[in-house]
Amino acid sequence: MTTSILSPPVPLLCPSVEPHHGSLPYTLDDLVGDIKAHLGKSGGIGYANINSDYLMSLAQKYNSNPNDWARYYHNCAEKSYTRNTIENINSRANIQDLIHYKLLLVWNPGKGSPVHDHANAHCVLKVLAGELTETIYDTPEDEGHPLRVKKQSTYHTDQVTYMSDEIGLHRVHNPHPTQVAVSLHLYTPPNAADIGYNVFDEETGKASFITQAKSLGAGRS
Numbered sequence: 001m002t003t004s005i006l007s008p009p010v011p012l013l014c015p016s017v018e019p020h021h022g023s024l025p026y027t028l029d030d031l032v033g034d035i036k037a038h039l040g041k042s043g044g045i046g047y048a049n050i051n052s053d054y055l056m057s058l059a060q061k062y063n064s065n066p067n068d069w070a071r072y073y074h075n076c077a078e079k080s081y082t083r084n085t086i087e088n089i090n091s092r093a094n095i096q097d098l099i100h101y102k103l104l105l106v107w108n109p110g111k112g113s114p115v116h117d118h119a120n121a122h123c124v125l126k127v128l129a130g131e132l133t134e135t136i137y138d139t140p141e142d143e144g145h146p147l148r149v150k151k152q153s154t155y156h157t158d159q160v161t162y163m164s165d166e167i168g169l170h171r172v173h174n175p176h177p178t179q180v181a182v183s184l185h186l187y188t189p190p191n192a193a194d195i196g197y198n199v200f201d202e203e204t205g206k207a208s209f210i211t212q213a214k215s216l217g218a219g220r221s
């Protein structure tokens with residue numbers, strides 16, 4: 001079952017953006033446009049050509065405003081988290097739009113993702129409402145041992161982080177007992193959606209391949 005943002009209302013954990021010094025706020029549409037422009041200029045399709053620091057700086061520049069992202073927000077009560085498509089550019093036909101995938105993720109209280117890899121893609125994550133705790137693990141060399149935790153951090157509204165297979169594996173969860181959390185994720189290339197990715201058993205390190213990361217909605221038209 002899908003609940004809309006209007007019923008019940010999204011928790012108002014994040015401040016709305018006030019234009020400062022008379023200038024217009026930097027909106028989600030601005031961010032989406034700047035990401036596309038940067039990826040289009042990055043000189044080809046592939047992991048190595050992407051400047052992830054620049055993508056993070058763009059995500060940092062945006063201050064979350066629920067009015068910008070309410071149209072993408074769907075929360076499935078029976079899921080730990082719901083993946084909503086903002087934009088999925090997966091055609092290699094137009095080199096101007098380097099393939100990438102932008103998603104709005106809605107996390108139920110206390111719930112999270114399984115430990116997973118990122119299918120050799122860059123992943124930029126920005127918290128749009130609430131807070132998310134990320135646990136990073138070493139990528140195991142073999143099976144039969146519990147995964148080793150490298151680092152755990154909690155990110156609050158408007159904070160940005162970056163993940164890739166070079167850093168390791170991770171799981172993300174919403175630590176709040178009652179409030180939903182919302183995050184923006186940018187994947188480039190969108191390999192998890194196109195090819196698949198691995199989830200890992202925390203106790204044994206055993207990997208299971210998932211053929212496709214699915215999401216709701218058609219995204220932007």
Ligand SMILES: N[C@@H](CS(=O)O)C(=O)O
Nearest residue numbers: 083113125171172185213
């Ligand atoms: N990478 C996960 C979300 S997270 O745990 O970073 C996904 O796209 O479903």
Ligand SMILES: [Fe+2]
Nearest residue numbers: 116123163170
């Ligand atoms: Fe992830």
